[in-house]
Amino acid sequence: MELPSKYLNNVVEQFASLPSIGKRSALRLVLSLLKRSPEELDVFSNAIIEMKDKISYCSSCGNISDYETCSICANPSREHETICVVEDIRDILAIEATASYRGIYHVLGGVISPMDGQGPEDLNIKPLLEKVAQGNVKEIIFALSSTMEGDTTNFYIFKKIAPYNIVVTTLSRGVSVGTELHYADELTLGRSILQRLPFESTFK
Amino acid sequence: MELPSKYLNNVVEQFASLPSIGKRSALRLVLSLLKRSPEELDVFSNAIIEMKDKISYCSSCGNISDYETCSICANPSREHETICVVEDIRDILAIEATASYRGIYHVLGGVISPMDGQGPEDLNIKPLLEKVAQGNVKEIIFALSSTMEGDTTNFYIFKKIAPYNIVVTTLSRGVSVGTELHYADELTLGRSILQRLPFESTFK
Known part of the structure; x- marks a missing residue:
C-alpha cells in the first residue's frame, strides 16, 4: 500500500x-x-x-497515579497485609470491577519474558520483596496471565519469598461462570475436575 | 472504567x-x-x-498529495477523459490495486449525509462540475459506497451533469468472485440475476 x-x-x-x-x-x-x-x-x-x-507511579504498589500514593494504597479500610500481584493497571481495573477484593495490589509492569529480553530486573519486583522482608505481608495472591511467562514470574517470586512465613495463593482456574461445558478447553476443564470444590462453597 | x-x-x-x-x-x-x-x-x-x-490536496482531483498535482493526474499515459468518482483515498488505493483502471479519479471527501450535517457544498463536487462544463470529460464512473448516502450523492451529481453529453456509469454489483452462492445476500443476488451478463463477457 x-x-x-x-x-x-x-x-x-x-x-x-x-x-x-x-x-x-x-x-x-x-x-x-x-x-x-x-x-x-x-x-x-x-x-x-x-x-x-x-504520569507518575504509586511509590508503594507501582500503579499509575497522579499522587505519591495511589488511592487504593492510601485507603485505610483496605487490608494492607494482603497483596495481589498483577501485570498492569488493566488487571487492577478488572479485579476492582468485581468488588470481591479488599486487599491492595502490586503492579509488576509485565512478566518475565526472555524472548522479549525482559528479565526480573526490568520488572517492579524488588519493592515487593522489600515489603515482604519488612514483615508486613500475610498473603500474596498471584494474578498474572496463565501463560508460560506468567507461570515463570510466579515461580520466580515464589522462590524469593519462600523463606518468609507467608500464605501464597493464585487465582482459581476453571470453567467460566455461564459457559456451556463443552465449550471449555481441555486444559481448563481438566483443571476444574482436579481442583473440584466442596459443593457448599458455591453457596457463598 | x-x-x-x-x-x-x-x-x-x-x-x-x-x-x-x-x-x-x-x-x-x-x-x-x-x-x-x-x-x-x-x-x-x-x-x-x-x-x-x-498534507495538501491535488488541485485537480482533490486526492491527498505532497505536490500541486497528484501522481495520477500528472501521469500523461492515464485517460484524462474518464473520471472515477470516489469517497476518499482508500477507494483509490483499492481500485489502483486491481490494475484494471486507466482513467483518473475525483475525490469527494465523503458523501451527502444530512444526518451528519454534510451537504453537497461540504464535498469536493464543484471542481468536478467545472471540469464537466469545460467539456473535457467523456465518462463519469460512480464508485461510491452502495448505501443510501452514496446513492443520494450519485443522483445529485447525475442531475447536475445531465445537460452535458457524458456517459455516466456505476460499478457493477453482484456476487463476489470466489463466493459460494448461498452466502450472498438477497439484494446482491437479486441484482446479479437482473443484471446478468452475456457469458462470453467473462472470458475477457
Whole structure:
C-alpha cells in the first residue's frame, strides 16, 4: 500500500506501530484525524506528550497515579497485609470491577519474558520483596496471565519469598461462570475436575 | 472504567474518540505508548501535528498529495477523459490495486449525509462540475459506497451533469468472485440475476 504523501505515510506508520493496529486501520484512524481542526489535533498530540511528563507511579504498589500514593494504597479500610500481584493497571481495573477484593495490589509492569529480553530486573519486583522482608505481608495472591511467562514470574517470586512465613495463593482456574461445558478447553476443564470444590462453597 | 490518573485519562479519551476504538482498546494503545521513550513519543505526536500543516490536496482531483498535482493526474499515459468518482483515498488505493483502471479519479471527501450535517457544498463536487462544463470529460464512473448516502450523492451529481453529453456509469454489483452462492445476500443476488451478463463477457 503506497501512499501518495510522505506526511500521511509518517502518521500512518506511527499508528500502525501500535499493538493490533494494521496499516489499513491506521489509515482509517489518520483520515478521521485529518478531518479535525488544527486545534483538536493539538489537543490530541499534547495529551500524548504530557502523558510521559506527568504520569507518575504509586511509590508503594507501582500503579499509575497522579499522587505519591495511589488511592487504593492510601485507603485505610483496605487490608494492607494482603497483596495481589498483577501485570498492569488493566488487571487492577478488572479485579476492582468485581468488588470481591479488599486487599491492595502490586503492579509488576509485565512478566518475565526472555524472548522479549525482559528479565526480573526490568520488572517492579524488588519493592515487593522489600515489603515482604519488612514483615508486613500475610498473603500474596498471584494474578498474572496463565501463560508460560506468567507461570515463570510466579515461580520466580515464589522462590524469593519462600523463606518468609507467608500464605501464597493464585487465582482459581476453571470453567467460566455461564459457559456451556463443552465449550471449555481441555486444559481448563481438566483443571476444574482436579481442583473440584466442596459443593457448599458455591453457596457463598 | 475510572482511571487513577487524569493525564492517563486525557490520552485514553483522545484515542477513544477515534472511529471503532473503544475505551478498553484505547487504554491498551496508551499503555503501549507509555512504555516508549519521550523521544519516540515526540516523533509520534509531531507526525500528527505536521500532518495538518503539510498534507495538501491535488488541485485537480482533490486526492491527498505532497505536490500541486497528484501522481495520477500528472501521469500523461492515464485517460484524462474518464473520471472515477470516489469517497476518499482508500477507494483509490483499492481500485489502483486491481490494475484494471486507466482513467483518473475525483475525490469527494465523503458523501451527502444530512444526518451528519454534510451537504453537497461540504464535498469536493464543484471542481468536478467545472471540469464537466469545460467539456473535457467523456465518462463519469460512480464508485461510491452502495448505501443510501452514496446513492443520494450519485443522483445529485447525475442531475447536475445531465445537460452535458457524458456517459455516466456505476460499478457493477453482484456476487463476489470466489463466493459460494448461498452466502450472498438477497439484494446482491437479486441484482446479479437482473443484471446478468452475456457469458462470453467473462472470458475477457
